[in-house]
Amino acid sequence: MPRALHRWNLDIAAARAVQSRLADRVETQDRLGPVHTVAGVDCGFEHNGTVTRAAIIVKSWPGLETVGSALARVPTTFPYVPGYLSFREMPAILAAFETLDTLPDLLLCDGQGIAHPRRLGIACHLGLWLDRPAIGVGKSRLVGEFDEPGPAKGDRSALRHNGANIGTVLRTRDNVRPLFVSPGHRVSTETATQWVLDCATRYRLPEPVHAADRLASSRGHRKPG
DNA sequence: GCGACAG
DNA sequence: ATCTTGTCGC
Numbered sequence: 001m002p003r004a005l006h007r008w009n010l011d012i013a014a015a016r017a018v019q020s021r022l023a024d025r026v027e028t029q030d031r032l033g034p035v036h037t038v039a040g041v042d043c044g045f046e047h048n049g050t051v052t053r054a055a056i057i058v059k060s061w062p063g064l065e066t067v068g069s070a071l072a073r074v075p076t077t078f079p080y081v082p083g084y085l086s087f088r089e090m091p092a093i094l095a096a097f098e099t100l101d102t103l104p105d106l107l108l109c110d111g112q113g114i115a116h117p118r119r120l121g122i123a124c125h126l127g128l129w130l131d132r133p134a135i136g137v138g139k140s141r142l143v144g145e146f147d148e149p150g151p152a153k154g155d156r157s158a159l160r161h162n163g164a165n166i167g168t169v170l171r172t173r174d175n176v177r178p179l180f181v182s183p184g185h186r187v188s189t190e191t192a193t194q195w196v197l198d199c200a201t202r203y204r205l206p207e208p209v210h211a212a213d214r215l216a217s218s219r220g221h222r223k224p225g
Numbered sequence: 226g227c228g229a230c231a232g
Numbered sequence: 233a234t235c236t237t238g239t240c241g242c
């Protein structure tokens with residue numbers, strides 16, 4: 001991974017051009033190997049947002065036991081602009097991945113996959129960069145229209161945008177706000193949806209992402225009660 | 226011009 | 233994302 005050869009603090013116009021170019025390389029068909037490890041990826045911020053904190057939690061599959069983790073803190077160089085999240089969080093995320101000796105078999109990223117204006121959400125960007133199967137798990141919608149899914153765990157509806165199916169609005173627990181699942185790379189919408197549901201055991205967020213969320217967030221450090 | 230807008 | 237305790241409901 002030619003990390004040193006890349007600059008991430010581009011202007012919006014340049015970032016947009018990069019997204020459009022990379023979007024063509026995203027694979028929406030299943031191309032996964034045996035999945036023995038599933039990782040959750042998320043970011044948090046410290047010091048008034050000047051530092052980005054990326055967290056990765058690697059879980060075994062099946063079993064969902066934590067078998068690895070990584071944490072990296074990097075100076076924040078890109079502002080939060082809807083549609084350009086990867087340029088803000090990728091530097092820290094890649095720094096965290098570099099401390100892992102083995103890449104996970106499947107990545108669950110907090111954020112969208114192809115459910116993005118130019119079909120290049122952070123899950124796509126990360127999946128392409130690491131050449132790993134990746135799934136986007138958003139807590140809210142960026143783009144797309146959908147019908148409210150039923151109230152029970154497993155209920156779902158299609159997320160569409162510009163006449164295309166870009167993901168699934170999935171209920172991962174009874175009576176909780178649904179998640180927005182979309183392919184990141186090398187995973188189909190159907191498979192992505194199934195993996196998120198299979199990893200959703202006790203929280204709204206799938207286990208790996210929930211764990212990464214806690215590690216990335218400053219509140220995850222508070223003492224248990 | 227106006228509203229929407231991942232984390 | 234982050235600042236933040238208790239409280240209401242399934």
